[in-house]
Amino acid sequence: MLALDWLSVLVAVLRPDGAVMFANAALEQQLGMSRRTLEGADFSMCFTEPALLQTALAGARSQDFEALRYEAGLKRLHQEPLPVHVNVSPGQGDELVVELWPLEQQARQDREDRLLEQAQAHKELIRNLAHEIKNPLGGIRGAAQLLEMELQNPELTEYTEVIVHEADRLQALVDRLLAPHRHPHQVGDVNIHEVCERVRSLILVEHPQGLRVVRDYDTSIPEFRGDRAQLIQALLNIVQNAAQALAERIAAGDACITLRTRVARQVTFGRQRYRLALELHVIDNGPGVPDAIRDRIFYPLVSGRDGGSGLGLTLAQTFVQRHHGMIECESRPGRTDFRILIPLP
Structure with a gap:
């Protein structure tokens, strides 16, 4: 069953009574619960409407169908329910296999x-x-x-x-x-926290007052091969972009940028599945990305401020993609999160 850990689809193997025998890594990550915690639990209680799964399992046990698919909401720890396609089918012996495809994943x-x-x-x-x-x-x-x-x-x-x-x-x-x-790719060993500290010191020199840069690091993240100078420039472009958006809050003295590093496990991006990946977040408490350019912020020459060149985020995305990674952005008033993903060895 450990081979299921390499799948991006969420998979649970259940006993006939609906108790969890096995949950793969992708399902653990979405639920925010460990495999050990899930084992023996009633899997239907992980859904917003448990009766739907209970009915599907009853049909599978009575062999009314080979497979049943429906849509449901998967509960997640401290998060909104995740809309999923649910597929219930018989497994080996009396086991039942439940496969979940997040709608947001597509x-x-x-x-x-x-x-x-x-x-x-x-x-x-x-x-x-x-x-x-x-x-x-x-x-x-x-x-x-x-x-x-x-x-x-x-x-x-x-x-x-x-x-x-x-x-x-x-x-x-x-x-x-x-x-x-x-410029050619100058590859060497990169410590992402040295990159973060370099950028942090540069931005605080530019904004010595009114701006707080919070460190939220996972110091267990290993070094990886990359171009340190390009990663510094990519992160600096994003942080400077955040600082420019925080101009009013800096003047008021309550601007905040958070640099957060985490390890993502069994993550899929760029149509590839990676066992480990670096997650580097740049989070600010600014007004958010304007709706008019939200879908175009990585386009060249697109800027949300007067006098901006519109190249900072374009170059940042280019540098990160040269490391087989990508940058995503989620934004709403009061919180903008730029998330850098880079595969780890």
């Missing part, structure tokens, strides 16, 4: 697929667009400098200086767009 998988497809499309678009922009920019800047040398009226040189300045600003923007694709 929605999340679809969202992850869209993110990966978008990231690849944006990568190609950015590289092509940046190269198309670079050459004309160089010509514009050079022409402005030559024109400035020929001008006799100093007042007119103000116009050429504006051209040179704006060309340089656009060049810097293009360089930022191309940055993730120019």
Whole structure:
């Protein structure tokens, strides 16, 4: 039965009376209960409507059907019930097998697929667009400098200086767009808490007053192979984005950003199942991501504030994806949570 631990689907093997014989790791994680606690318990009591499962089990015992599928709500510790598809079928001997497919899991998988497809499309678009922009920019800047040398009226040189300045600003923007694709992956051993502490110290230098950065670390997380500089930049971009959203709370003196590290077990993302993964949360108590851009925050040049370049989160997602991970975001007024997932060895 231990082979069931590798499945992303939630599985329980029951006795004829509905008592749990075995629960796989995915079910343990969703219920927030250990396998040992679940063994011998009435599995129907894990649902918001126990009678539905009891009826299904009775039908399976009497062999009225080969398999029965219905929708139900799975209770979770300190969380809202999880909507699931339930499939009840006979197992070996008199055992009964209950398989649960979270409805939100399919929605999340679809969202992850869209993110990966978008990231690849944006990568190609950015590289092509940046190269198309670079050459004309160089010509514009050079022409402005030559024109400035020929001008006799100093007042007119103000116009050429504006051209040179704006060309340089656009060049810097293009360089930022191309940055993730120019530099090779410098792989070494990474301690995620050293990364967090580096970012924490940088953000507190920028905001010495009015902002509290809380550490909530799981110090048992092992080192892993990665590019330390890229991970620092990715996390710094997210934390700076949070700090900018907290401007009013910083002024009021009650802004808070939490850096939380955890180990996720038997987790699926990017259509792959991982035994262990790093979960790094950046949680702030700001106003939340505006509804108008919530589905587009990782798009390049999309920003929720005036004067923002809209590249910080795009670059962060790119750097994390280079570590076979991804970034997700859940946001509501008063709490925004950016969750970084990276596979662990």
